[in-house]
Amino acid sequence: MGIDESRDASIGVEHLDKNEPCFTELERFVVTTLEPLPDEEVMDSFAQLPDDDYLKEEWVFRKRAYARGILTEAGIEWHPDTDFFQSREINEYAGDIKRIFAPAGEVIRDYTLKLLRGPFYRHFLGNGRYHFGLHQIRIVCDGQHEGHPVPEGYHQDGFDVVAIHCFQRDNIIGGKSFLREGSPDGPCILENDLDPGVALLFNDHRLYHYATPITSRTPGLGCRDMCVLTFSLIP
Numbered sequence: 465m466g467i468d469e470s471r472d473a474s475i476g477v478e479h480l481d482k483n484e485p486c487f488t489e490l491e492r493f494v495v496t497t498l499e500p501l502p503d504e505e506v507m508d509s510f511a512q513l514p515d516d517d518y519l520k521e522e523w524v525f526r527k528r529a530y531a532r533g534i535l536t537e538a539g540i541e542w543h544p545d546t547d548f549f550q551s552r553e554i555n556e557y558a559g560d561i562k563r564i565f566a567p568a569g570e571v572i573r574d575y576t577l578k579l580l581r582g583p584f585y586r587h588f589l590g591n592g593r594y595h596f597g598l599h600q601i602r603i604v605c606d607g608q609h610e611g612h613p614v615p616e617g618y619h620q621d622g623f624d625v626v627a628i629h630c631f632q633r634d635n636i637i638g639g640k641s642f643l644r645e646g647s648p649d650g651p652c653i654l655e656n657d658l659d660p661g662v663a664l665l666f667n668d669h670r671l672y673h674y675a676t677p678i679t680s681r682t683p684g685l686g687c688r689d690m691c692v693l694t695f696s697l698i699p
């Protein structure tokens with residue numbers, strides 16, 4: 465069943481069927497599970513991520529890599545550069561800075577392509593052409609430090625659709641994802657922990673997203689591994 469019309473903020477996980485909206489019809493959001501699940505090599509690739517050099521805090525709570533390209537039915541034509549820019553209007557924390565991230569590795573790029581070729585995304589994307597972005601991110605915390613998935617607070621990213629795929633929640637409390645409609649203070653329409661294997665896709669024009677800080681459940685390191693996929697239709 466389609467769930468993007470739901471107003472239930474404590475919504476669970478649903479599988480898609482043929483009646484799910486495709487890209488241009490996604491009014492709010494979809495929560496789904498995706499296959500194939502990542503193998504050990506994909507999971508290990510998160511441990512190789514370098515520090516995010518653009519944080520303002522001393523404690524480096526985010527590790528990341530990035531790739532972008534043009535996505536079509538034929539696959540992804542990856543761009544050689546990994547510079548990333550958001551205006552300050554969109555990102556108060558790190559806007560108006562040209563950020564050059566480490567390139568996402570082949571393992572996560574290949575796995576992402578497998579997901580995009582799976583039944584859910586094939587139906588969702590149809591035969592469109594898209595500007596596509598892949599952010600592979602690990603947020604870390606320990607007994608003394610929180611990890612901040614979204615230091616900028618409720619925000620939009622400046623794309624048509626954003627997808628947040630959860631890979632792992634290891635020894636953490638928090639890291640709950642939220643969506644609000646219309647403005648950063650608008651009504652909350654989703655609150656979800658996003659368990660591993662779950663993907664949240666939402667309309668980035670209408671909705672604002674955020675995730676709460678993480679803290680360690682038991683003493684020691686904790687982490688939240690995600691991939692953020694961004695899509696903008698090429699007219």
Ligand SMILES: [Fe+2]
Pocket residue numbers: 619620621673
């Ligand atoms: Fe975002």
